[in-house]
Amino acid sequence: MAIFRIHHVTRYEYDRPVKESVNEIRIFPFQCHDQEILQHELLITGQPEIHTFTDYFGNKVGNFNLLQPHKVLSIESKLLVRTTASSQLQINFHSGFAQLQQEMADSLLLLELARPDMITNQSAIDNILTVIRQPEKSVAAVTEHCSEYIFKNFKYLKGITNIETTVDEILQHRAGVCQDFAHLMLHILRSCGIPCRYISGYICPNKDGMRGEGATHAWVEAWIPGYGWAGIDPTNNIWVTNKHVKLSVGRHFNDCSPVKGTFKGPARQKLSVFVAVAYEDGKVFEETNDVHLHGVTEMSIEPFSGQQ
Template identity: 90%
Template sequence: MAIFRIHHITRYEYDRPVKESVNEIRVFPYKCQDQEILQHDLLITGQPEVQTFTDYWGNKAGNFNLLPPHKIMTIESKLLVRTTASSQLQLNFHSTFAQLEQEMTDSLQLLELARPDMIKTQRAIDNIITVIGQPGKSVATVTEHCSEYIFKNFKYLKGITNIETTVDDILQHRAGVCQDFAHLMLHILRSCGIPSRYVSGYICPNKDGMRGEGATHAWVEAWIPGYGWAGIDPTNNIWVTNKHVKLSVGRHFNDCSPVKGTFKGPARQKLSVFVAVAYEDGKTFEETNDVHLHGNTAIAPEQYAGQQ
């Protein structure tokens, strides 16, 4: 078990007043047995009422309106969380694809999460599958080898991708960041028939150090027969245990965006994001990023998740 204190500030600045800002947020920790929420405070400019609901994927989400004219809008989340997962997953590495097919039979959501999107370079994906998915391998083994393949063959490089980067683009660049590696892994696993989902959250500091620690992060959960959802992080080539804190899940990043919305007004906007993660021993990792936006749609927070 470990306790983390996470401070996450999303700040929008406008060059002239805007009004009627309507937003949907997913900054609430995901409710599951692997993490215990000790305290969560949410502070928003103007203190609007936040209407919360549970979305299709089981995420806690909220809607709020900021109607008066304003030049700054901040969404500040202060989270104290205890991760309760063990330091090592007890996976079934003998699980078969026949078992997986049986477990998927009565689950529309698993069937949906096992269907890959159409891409131009599917042949490149099929070539990867011939390397990682030889006949006879278990579901857990294929999943692990997929993560290892991405980790070894794709360079971790900030600044060359954004929230609109496609799997085709990632295959061309052979590089990217956590969001890109998660999307690539999702497509490979789904092409193998393995249900998998995108996860947005935080990666927390440890003594060994990991890429993306102390910032928003993205990884994958795969459905392992006899176990259920198992997290795996291709950016660091590790199974997810008690060093990751989960915010939301979905088919893709769009289902997990921490903030998205619109406003009225011809203003130019600037988005900056601050994230700090404090460990029990007092060590703190923190980072601030500026995110480039297009138009007046307040999306993009997963762009900073991708860029760490």
């Protein structure tokens, strides 16, 4: 078990007042047996009333309006969480695709999460499948090999992709960041019939030197027959244990975007995202990412904000 104190601030600044900002947030920690929420506080500009609901994938979602003119919108999350997952996972490496098909037969959700999207360069994905999927391999072994393949053959490189980057573009770049590797892994696994879902959250590696600490992190959960959902992080080529904190799940990033919304006003905006992770040993990791937006209406690397 480990306890983390996570401070996450998404801040929009406008060059002139805007109004009628309508927003949807998914920055509530996901309710599951692998983590215990000890404290969670949200501080939002203007202290609007937040209306919450649970979406299709089980995420807690908040909606709020900021109607009065404003030049700053700050969404601040202060989270104290204890991760309860074991550091020694007992993943089932014996169950194969026949058992997977049996479990999927009674679940529309699993069937949906096993369906790949259409891409142009499916032949490149098929070539990867010839490497990672062999008839004798279990579902867990194929999943693990997929993560290893991405880790070894795609370069971790910031600044060349954004949330609109497609799987075709990731294949072309042979590089990207955590959300790109998650999207690529989703498509590969779905192309061989394994249900999987996108996970948004934080990685808290402390002194382990893993990639992705700072801002939000993304990884994948695959359905392993005889076990259930198992998290795997292709950015670091590890199975997820107690160093990842989960915020939301979905088919793709669009289902998990921490912040998205609209506003009225011909303003240019500046976006910054600050994340700090405090550990039990007293160490604090913090990072601020300035997101460069071009024009009046932009889709950012992490949240989305546009003009109505």
